Amino acid sequence: MKDIYELLNDVNVDDHEFEEMTVTEFEKAKVKSALKKSISKKNKRRGWKMNVAAAALVVGLSTVTIGLTFPAYAGNIPIIGDIFRFLDNEKTGLYDNYKEYSTEMNLTQDSNGIKITINDAVFDGETVAITYSIESDRDLGEAPSTLHLGSADIKGATGAAGSSHVTKVDDYHYVGLDKITPFGLTSDMADINWKIRSILRTDTGEKIKGNWKFAFSLPAIDSQFQLTNQSVEKNGVTVNIEKVAFTPMSFIVHYNQKATQEVQDKWHEAYIELEIKDDLGNVYTGEGNGGSGKDAYTISWSKTFEKLDPNATKLIVTPHVTFRIHDETNSGGVEITADGKEKEISIPVKSGVGREEFIMDDIVIELEK
Amino acid sequence: MTSNEGNFIKRLQRQKEDALEFVVDTYLPIIKGITYKVLIPLNDQGVIDECINDIFLSIWNNSKKFKGDSTDFRKWICTIAKFKAIDYYRKASKEVEFSSEHMDMNADLSAEDELILLEDRTELIKLINQLEPVDREIFIMKFFLGLKTEEIAKKLALTNTSIDNRVYRGKKKLYQKVTTLELGESRI
Numbered sequence: 001m002k003d004i005y006e007l008l009n010d011v012n013v014d015d016h017e018f019e020e021m022t023v024t025e026f027e028k029a030k031v032k033s034a035l036k037k038s039i040s041k042k043n044k045r046r047g048w049k050m051n052v053a054a055a056a057l058v059v060g061l062s063t064v065t066i067g068l069t070f071p072a073y074a075g076n077i078p079i080i081g082d083i084f085r086f087l088d089n090e091k092t093g094l095y096d097n098y099k100e101y102s103t104e105m106n107l108t109q110d111s112n113g114i115k116i117t118i119n120d121a122v123f124d125g126e127t128v129a130i131t132y133s134i135e136s137d138r139d140l141g142e143a144p145s146t147l148h149l150g151s152a153d154i155k156g157a158t159g160a161a162g163s164s165h166v167t168k169v170d171d172y173h174y175v176g177l178d179k180i181t182p183f184g185l186t187s188d189m190a191d192i193n194w195k196i197r198s199i200l201r202t203d204t205g206e207k208i209k210g211n212w213k214f215a216f217s218l219p220a221i222d223s224q225f226q227l228t229n230q231s232v233e234k235n236g237v238t239v240n241i242e243k244v245a246f247t248p249m250s251f252i253v254h255y256n257q258k259a260t261q262e263v264q265d266k267w268h269e270a271y272i273e274l275e276i277k278d279d280l281g282n283v284y285t286g287e288g289n290g291g292s293g294k295d296a297y298t299i300s301w302s303k304t305f306e307k308l309d310p311n312a313t314k315l316i317v318t319p320h321v322t323f324r325i326h327d328e329t330n331s332g333g334v335e336i337t338a339d340g341k342e343k344e345i346s347i348p349v350k351s352g353v354g355r356e357e358f359i360m361d362d363i364v365i366e367l368e369k
Numbered sequence: 370m371t372s373n374e375g376n377f378i379k380r381l382q383r384q385k386e387d388a389l390e391f392v393v394d395t396y397l398p399i400i401k402g403i404t405y406k407v408l409i410p411l412n413d414q415g416v417i418d419e420c421i422n423d424i425f426l427s428i429w430n431n432s433k434k435f436k437g438d439s440t441d442f443r444k445w446i447c448t449i450a451k452f453k454a455i456d457y458y459r460k461a462s463k464e465v466e467f468s469s470e471h472m473d474m475n476a477d478l479s480a481e482d483e484l485i486l487l488e489d490r491t492e493l494i495k496l497i498n499q500l501e502p503v504d505r506e507i508f509i510m511k512f513f514l515g516l517k518t519e520e521i522a523k524k525l526a527l528t529n530t531s532i533d534n535r536v537y538r539g540k541k542k543l544y545q546k547v548t549t550l551e552l553g554e555s556r557i
Contacts, residue, residue, distance in 0.1 A: 001498045008452065013448055020398035032389075036386075038426055
């Protein structure tokens with residue numbers, strides 16, 4: 001006898017008559033989380049044999065993998081499948097292809113009732129992006145922070161810039177994305193060492209102490225470089241596009257800026273924002289990775305943009321420049337001297353007033369195929 | 370290894386949880402569309418959410434019963450969604466308390482509606498299994514998926530009259546089967 005599901009298999013319906021509705025990543029996450037609960041309830045009884053097998057495997061492997069923990073059981077459904085897209089909330093599309101090219105890590109560390117699992121990580125040659133989930137036995141507020149005691153450390157880097165973003169999924173479940181751009185890294189392998197000593201509740205200021213340690217290596221994914229060295233100059237500012245790296249899920253523009261003495265005398269800062277489109281009319285959204293340089297005017301930057309349309313033959317880069325004057329309301333800093341004392345940095349007086357913006361001529365990059 | 374367009378059905382049938390995630394990612398928009406269309410009159414978000422979860426859970430629990438490729442899979446889960454949504458709708462509207470001025474609506478249920486309402490589903494399915502394949506398809510479309518006679522006629526390239534006739538004959542056959550059941554056998 002056929003049951004209803006087999007009977008439905010024989011029914012030929014026209015699926016085009018059904019209309020799709022838009023769904024957010026959050027809704028997907030909610031459905032998955034509910035399903036995960038129902039499934040794990042059902043699977044509990046037959047699970048012990050698998051656990052024993054897994055335990056035996058862990059014992060066998062533990063001698064070579066000191067410092068790593070395996071997830072409690074194989075096939076552990078992460079709270080959210082694609083954290084990259086979830087945190088982007090489908091706003092920019094910058095992370096749409098990240099999950100596909102990232103490495104599934106599934107490293108879990110349990111401490112003080114809070115379980116942190118690194119889900120995926122990817123190194124695009126410029127930036128390491130790590131997604132993780134937090135399962136907590138208590139409320140951590142809307143946006144807890146793991147960053148306040150320093151982010152992941154990358155071996156061989158002379159410095160780094162980064163960002164961290166943690167969001168609540170439902171009660172006691174959180175997901176995060178940390179990005180670290182190491183400077184001065186020569187190897188195409190990133191050795192990452194990430195120690196979290198406490199989690200900060202940003203709403204109450206409460207710190208939950210614990211000890212979560214992760215260490216892993218990531219090879220850089222294959223990317224192609226195109227040296228460009230094209231520059232444009234206007235009003236004393238020069239922007240030079242040094243090179244563009246194309247990865248399967250993004251492209252990264254490396255550029256530097258210079259300013260004449262005249263500009264330096266007048267303004268505290270010349271801020272450059274790049275707008276990029278291609279010859280097909282696609283506009284690419286991007287996110288800056290930070291930069292470094294010898295002073296506030298001469299800086300090398302990199303910025304990651306979403307995946308390139310394979311049919312594009314040209315990239316059109318339009319630099320937007322903003323001159324700014326710093327005052328107590330928008331700037332401040334301390335210098336830490338060798339003996340550990342902090343010294344307030346005074347803001348030098350410049351002749352400019354407020355801010356000034358202008359747009360430079362386009363830089364057109366012919367893409368090599 | 371993760372699921373993709375090419376392997377997710379096999380992985381789902383092997384009960385790999387990432388395949389279920391893939392299914393949610395890919396098909397939630399259509400499942401949501403179907404469920405909302407049927408259940409929106411109930412004005413109860415809780416029922417809608419519950420139904421959507423139930424649909425995916427049924428897909429997971431019954432994945433081995435599916436045969437075909439990903440185009441068939443989409444059709445299959447669409448029919449499951451429609452069937453579940455209607456099921457939820459019937460259950461929920463049965464629970465709604467009728468005020469006296471709406472009592473006549475309640476009294477005016479058609480014979481087949483009553484059949485469905487009274488019926489323990491497994492028994493009905495047992496009976497439907499005894500019908501000819503064409504009649505079986507017509508019954509499922511009409512009573513489980515809530516399709517109109519004209520729609521069924523169009524799909525099967527038959528006339529409205531012939532559909533109605535088949536439904537009539539099929540129902541008669543089912544009633545006969547039911548009434549000839551011996552004492553102690555399952556009956557409506």
